[in-house]
Amino acid sequence: MRYAIVSDIHANLQAWNAVLTDIAAQRVGRILCLGDSVGYGPNPSEVLESVYRHVDAFCMGNHDAAVCDKLDPSLFNERARRLLDWTRTRLSDKAARFLASQPLTLAGPGFRCVHGDFTEPAAFNYIEDHEDASRSWAAAPEPLLFTGHTHLPALFVIGASGVTHHLPPQDFVIEPGKRYLVNPGSAGNPRADEALASYCIFDDDAGSVVWRTVPFDLDAYRASLLAAGFAETDTPFLERDPRRHLLAVREAISFSPARTPDQLARGVTPVSELTRLSRAARRWKRIALATAVTALFAAAAGLGIVRLRPPAADGGPLILPVSELLAVAPASAKNLLPPFPVSTDGASLVGWRVRLDNPQTTTLAAVRDGIAVTVTNGPARFRIESPPVRINRASTGNFQIKARFLKAPDFAGYAVFVIEQLGESDAGDDPLVVKEIQDPPKIKRDRDGWTSMDRKTTNSLRPATRFIRLAIEGETGGTVTFADPALEPLPR
Numbered sequence: 001m002r003y004a005i006v007s008d009i010h011a012n013l014q015a016w017n018a019v020l021t022d023i024a025a026q027r028v029g030r031i032l033c034l035g036d037s038v039g040y041g042p043n044p045s046e047v048l049e050s051v052y053r054h055v056d057a058f059c060m061g062n063h064d065a066a067v068c069d070k071l072d073p074s075l076f077n078e079r080a081r082r083l084l085d086w087t088r089t090r091l092s093d094k095a096a097r098f099l100a101s102q103p104l105t106l107a108g109p110g111f112r113c114v115h116g117d118f119t120e121p122a123a124f125n126y127i128e129d130h131e132d133a134s135r136s137w138a139a140a141p142e143p144l145l146f147t148g149h150t151h152l153p154a155l156f157v158i159g160a161s162g163v164t165h166h167l168p169p170q171d172f173v174i175e176p177g178k179r180y181l182v183n184p185g186s187a188g189n190p191r192a193d194e195a196l197a198s199y200c201i202f203d204d205d206a207g208s209v210v211w212r213t214v215p216f217d218l219d220a221y222r223a224s225l226l227a228a229g230f231a232e233t234d235t236p237f238l239e240r241d242p243r244r245h246l247l248a249v250r251e252a253i254s255f256s257p258a259r260t261p262d263q264l265a266r267g268v269t270p271v272s273e274l275t276r277l278s279r280a281a282r283r284w285k286r287i288a289l290a291t292a293v294t295a296l297f298a299a300a301a302g303l304g305i306v307r308l309r310p311p312a313a314d315g316g317p318l319i320l321p322v323s324e325l326l327a328v329a330p331a332s333a334k335n336l337l338p339p340f341p342v343s344t345d346g347a348s349l350v351g352w353r354v355r356l357d358n359p360q361t362t363t364l365a366a367v368r369d370g371i372a373v374t375v376t377n378g379p380a381r382f383r384i385e386s387p388p389v390r391i392n393r394a395s396t397g398n399f400q401i402k403a404r405f406l407k408a409p410d411f412a413g414y415a416v417f418v419i420e421q422l423g424e425s426d427a428g429d430d431p432l433v434v435k436e437i438q439d440p441p442k443i444k445r446d447r448d449g450w451t452s453m454d455r456k457t458t459n460s461l462r463p464a465t466r467f468i469r470l471a472i473e474g475e476t477g478g479t480v481t482f483a484d485p486a487l488e489p490l491p492r
Contacts, residue, residue, distance in 0.1 A: 002027060005113070005184045005200040007034035007148030009051065010063070011041025011087065012188030013224065015197040018216035019187045020054060026201055026212070032106060034148035035061025035115035038099075039080065040189050040235070042221075042228035044087045047188075048095055060102040061115040061148070062124040067091065068100035071124075079234060086228075109204060111144040118145065126150055133181050134164040143174060144202070144209070145181045153185035153198050153211060174207040182209055193388070193422070195237040215242065245355070247381060247475065335486040336389045336399075337470055340371045349384065357381035357475075369406070369450075370483040378477025379413050386487075388422050388467035395491060399468065400456045402486040406449055408479035415474030417453070419487070423464035450483070456490065 004023045009016050023031060033055045038044040040063070051058075065071035066084050073081050088096075104121035106113040116124035117132065118139035127133050127147055133156035136145060153169040159178045174180065185198030192198070196213045203210075218241055225235055232238055258264050341350040346363045348354050349371065356362045358380040365372045373382055403417055444452045470487050474480075 001029045001204050003108075003202045003204070004028040004031045005034065005146050005182075005202055006031065006055075006187040007115070007184055007199070008036045008061070008151050008186035009033070009038075009041075009047055009188035010036055010186070011038045011044040011047050012197075012216075012221060013041070013043035013046050013050075014218075014221045015188040015214075015216040016047050016050060018214045019197050019199055020050070022212060022214045023199070028201060030056040032056060032108075032113060032146075033058045034113055034146060034184070035059045035102075036063045036148065037061070038067055038087050038091070039063030040083055042224045042230055044090050045092075045095065048091065048098075052098065057106050058102045059106055059113050059115045059148075060099070060104055063087075064099045064102060065124075068096040070100060083230075083234065105140075107142070110142055111146065111202065111204070112140045112142045113146045114140075115147070116149045117147060124149060127154070127156075127181065127183065128152075130156060130164040130166045133166070134158070136181060137164070137179060143179045145179070146200070146202075147181060147183050148186075150183060151186035151189055151191040152183065153192060154181075154183040156181040169211050171208065171210045174209075180209070184211070185213075189235075190237050190240075193240065194242045195240045196242065245383065334488055336391075336468065336489065337386050337485060337487050339484045340366065340482075342366055344371070351387065353385040353387075355383040355385075367481060370404075370481055372479055372481040373476065374479040375477050379475050380477075381473070381475045383471055383473040384482075386470045388469045389487075390466065391468050391489065393465070396489040398456055398490045400488045400490055401453065401470070402488065403453045404450050404483040405453075406451070406481040406483075408481075410478035411476060411480050412478055413474060413476035415472060415476060415480060417485070418471045418473060420469045420471060421462050421465040422467040422469060423462070 004026070006019060006023075009019075031054060033051060035058065037048055037051050037058075039061075041047070060070075062071055062075075063080075063084065066073050066076065067087055073084060076084065104114065105118070112118070114121050117127050118136040119125065125132070126149055127136065128150060136147075137158060155167045155169050155172070156164055157167060157178055157180055158164045159175075169185075172180070182200060184200035185192060187197045187199050190196060190198065195218055197216055198211060198213045201210045201212060202208075218238060221235075222232065222238060225232065225238075338351045340352070344350075344364045344366045346365070347356065347359055349364060354364065358375075361377045362373070362375050362380050362382055365374065371384070373384075375382075399419060401417055401419065405415070446452065468487070470485060472482060472485070
C-alpha cells in the first residue's frame with residue numbers, strides 16, 4: 001500500500017488542489033492527514049469539503065481542535081486567534097462536529113501518526129530538534145512515526161547507538177534496527193525557504209518514504225486572501241515566491257489594448273477593397289514562386305556550413321534540488337558558514353544548495369582553493385546557497401563578508417554575493433556588490449590574480465529575522481573559482 005501523508009493544509013484551496021493532483025499522479029492507495037485542514041487560509045469550507053471527500057483518515061490538529069471548541073483559543077497568538085474567529089463564521093455546525101470527531105493519533109501497520117508529538121498528543125507540542133524527537137521514541141513503539149505542526153519538512157533517525165540524529169529531508173528505505181520520525185512539511189502554509197507545498201509518500205511494501213514538493217498558484221491564493229478581507233501580511237509565505245529568483249531577460253512593457261484616443265494606432269489604412277487585394281495577391285504569388293526556387297538552390301549549397309555550426313545550448317528553468325537544506329547552528333564563533341566540500345559530482349555540493357540554469361553546459365569542480373564554476377557555450381545563470389544559519393539576535397548586530405574569487409581568462413559576466421535574512425514573517429536581502437564588469441572599491445588582488453573582498457553589511461537585522469544565509473549568484477561564461485567564504489557576526 002502506498003500512503004500519501006499530508007499535513008497543515010490550513011484552508012489553502014490552491015495548494016491543496018495542486019497537492020491532490022500530484023497525489024493522483026503517484027498511484028497512491030490512501031491519503032492520511034496529520035491535522036490542521038483549517039485555520040490561517042481563506043477557503044476553510046471548500047478545503048474541508050474536498051478533504052472530507054478524498055482523505056481516508058485524519059488526526060486532529062490544534063487549529064481543528066480550537067475551531068470545534070476543544071482547545072482554549074488563548075493558547076494561540078493574536079493573528080492565529082483572529083483568523084480562527086473568522087474561520088468559525090465560515091463553517092457549519094456539521095463541519096465542527098466532523099472536526100470534533102477526529103482522533104489525536106492514527107496507528108497503521110508499522111507506523112503511527114500524530115499532529116504534534118507522541119508524548120502528549122493533546123498538548124500539541126512541537127518537534128523542532130533532536131531533543132524534542134528523542135522524547136517520542138518511548139511514547140510510540142512503531143519504527144516509523146509521522147508528525148506535522150511545524151510546517152517544516154524534517155527527518156529524525158535513531159539506531160543502535162541510541163542517539164537521535166536530525167537529518168535534512170531525504171528519501172530513504174527503512175533499515176532494520178533503526179527508527180524514523182518524519183515531518184512531511186505543510187501542504188498549504190509552508191515555512192521552508194520557498195512557497196512550495198510539500199507532503200510524503202510512504203510505501204509499506206518497499207519500506208520507503210519519498211518527499212514531494214509541489215508549486216501552486218500564488219497569485220490565485222493572494223486574490224482569495226484579499227477577497228476574504230485578509231491582509232497579505234497574514235500569509236508570510238507569499239514573500240517567499242520561488243519566482244523571485246528568476247532574472248528578467250527583457251524590460252517590462254505593457255501589452256494592454258489601447259484605452260484612450262491618443263493610444264490608437266496611427267498611420268494605418270482604415271479600409272481596403274477586396275477586388276484590389278485579389279489583383280495584388282496574384283502578382284505576389286508569381287514573385288514568391290521565383291523567390292522560393294532561388295532559396296532552394298541557396299539552401300542546398302549551404303548545408304555543409306550549417307552542419308559545422310555548434311548546436312544551440314538548451315535553455316530552461318533553474319534546476320532545484322530534491323530536498324531543502326535544514327537550518328544549522330553556526331560553523332564556528334567567527335564564521336557562520338560551512339566550508340565547501342572537497343569533492344563534487346559536477347552538479348551539486350554537499351551541505352550547500354545549487355541551482356543551475358543550464359546543467360548541460362555548467363559544471364562544478366572541487367579544486368585545491370575552493371569551487372570552480374565553469375560554463376561552456378554560455379552564458380548561463382547559477383546560484384549557490386549556504387544552509388540557513390541560526391543567529392543570536394541578542395548579541396549580533398551587522399555582519400561582515402570575507403570572500404576571494406579568481407576569474408579565468410575566458411570569464412565573462414558577473415557574480416554577486418548576497419546575504420539573505422530569513423524569518424517567519426520577513427525576508428529580504430542585502431546585496432554585496434561584486435559585479436565583474438566593473439570592480440567596486442575596496443577590492444584587492446594578490447600576485448596570483450585572486451580578488452579579495454572584505455565588507456560589512458549596511459542593513460541591520462530586521463525584526464523577524466531568525467536565520468541568515470549567503471548566496472553566490474550570477475550569469476557567466478567561462479570559469480570563476482570561489483574560495484571558502486566567511487560570514488562573521490559583528491557585536492552590537
